[in-house]
Amino acid sequence: EAGVAQSPRYKIIEKRQSVAFWCNPISGHATLYWYQQILGQGPKLLIQFQNNGVVDDSQLPKDRFSAERLKGVDSTLKIQPAKLEDSAVYLCASSPLTVGNTIYFGEGSWLTVV
Amino acid sequence: GQQVMQIPQYQHVQEGEDFTTYCNSSTTLSNIQWYKQRPGGHPVFLIQLVKSGEVKKQKRLTFQFGEAKKNSSLHITATQTTDVGTYFCAALLGAGNNRKLIWGLGTSLAVNP
Numbered sequence: 001e002a003g004v005a006q007s008p009r010y011k012i013i014e015k016r017q018s019v020a021f022w023c024n025p026i027s028g029h030a031t032l033y034w035y036q037q038i039l040g041q042g043p044k045l046l047i048q049f050q051n052n053g054v055v056d057d058s059q060l061p062k063d064r065f066s067a068e069r070l071k072g073v074d075s076t077l078k079i080q081p082a083k084l085e086d087s088a089v090y091l092c093a094s095s096p097l098t099v100g101n102t103i104y105f106g107e108g109s110w111l112t113v114v
Numbered sequence: 115g116q117q118v119m120q121i122p123q124y125q126h127v128q129e130g131e132d133f134t135t136y137c138n139s140s141t142t143l144s145n146i147q148w149y150k151q152r153p154g155g156h157p158v159f160l161i162q163l164v165k166s167g168e169v170k171k172q173k174r175l176t177f178q179f180g181e182a183k184k185n186s187s188l189h190i191t192a193t194q195t196t197d198v199g200t201y202f203c204a205a206l207l208g209a210g211n212n213r214k215l216i217w218g219l220g221t222s223l224a225v226n227p
Contacts, residue, residue: 042202042217043157056214091156102147103204103215105156 002026004106006092012112018080021109025073025094031055033103034067034077035091043091049075082113118205120218128226133190135221137203144206144213146186148177151220152199160188160201193225 005024013019025032030051035043046065048056052072060067064083069075079086089108095101119138127133137146145164149157161170163179163186170177176189186205190197200220208214 042219044217045215089156102159102162103149103157104159108156 004092004094004104006090006106006109008109009107010110010112012114013082015084015113016081018078019082019111020079021077021090021092021111023075023077023092023106025075025092026104029094029096029104030072031095031097031101032069032075033091033093033095034075035093035105036088037091037108038088046077046090079111082111084113087111087113118203118216118218120203120221122221123219124222124224126224126226127193129195130192133193133197133223134187135201135203135223136185136187137205137218138185139205139207139216140184141207142183143186144183144209146179146206147204147215148186148188149202149204150199151202155199157202190223193223195225195227198223198225 004026007022011019032049034046036046037043046060047067049069052069065079067077089110091105091108093103093105095103121136125133145162147162148160150160151157161177163177166183167181168179174191178187188201200222202220203218205216206213207216
């Protein structure tokens with residue numbers, strides 16, 4: 001079974017530039033998550049989709065972050081404009097059905113803002 | 115907001131020693147999951163506990179869920195260098211559409227060979 005795919009793996013941008021991350025979840029998984037993990041900290045949920053609807057985006061900085069999941073499969077997370085404090089690993093994850101099921105993480109997209 | 119406290123934050127042991135990390139909540143948990151993240155890697159699911167007082171074992175790892183479903187622990191017997199990493203608990207709180215998975219801050223384990 002293929003895992004959660006993410007790209008790009010690494011990205012370095014200057015502050016105020018924009019960046020987009022892509023995620024392809026495990027086939028058949030209805031729930032998709034974007035987490036932000038700053039070095040030395042635990043994952044912080046940015047947004048959770050159930051199919052193509054948003055379930056929880058309470059911790060998403062909506063002035064600069066946006067995410068979409070068209071057709072309930074792939075998802076993109078965009079940051080515009082980026083700030084230095086956005087330097088982190090952006091982890092996409094998916095799970096079957098809903099909250100409470102095992103979460104499968106992708107390798108992550110490492111973002112450095114300089 | 116709702117929180118899950120995980121202690122200790124760091125643990126440094128000699129290879130062969132035991133290790134335990136604890137996860138505590140002030141509210142009743144629906145279930146609790148444990149993940150391991152190797153340095154430079156991504157969190158990987160270890161186990162899920164659902165029942166009050168549940169105990170599950172995976173080789174040298176023992177997972178417990180408290181009787182009141184407000185705490186959990188992960189115990190590693192005779193640590194090995196391959197156990198190095200950060201162990202996270204993630205607890206399911208709430209009910210129905212208000213259910214949320216709350217992550218602990220993790221316990222980083224270092225093992226001296």
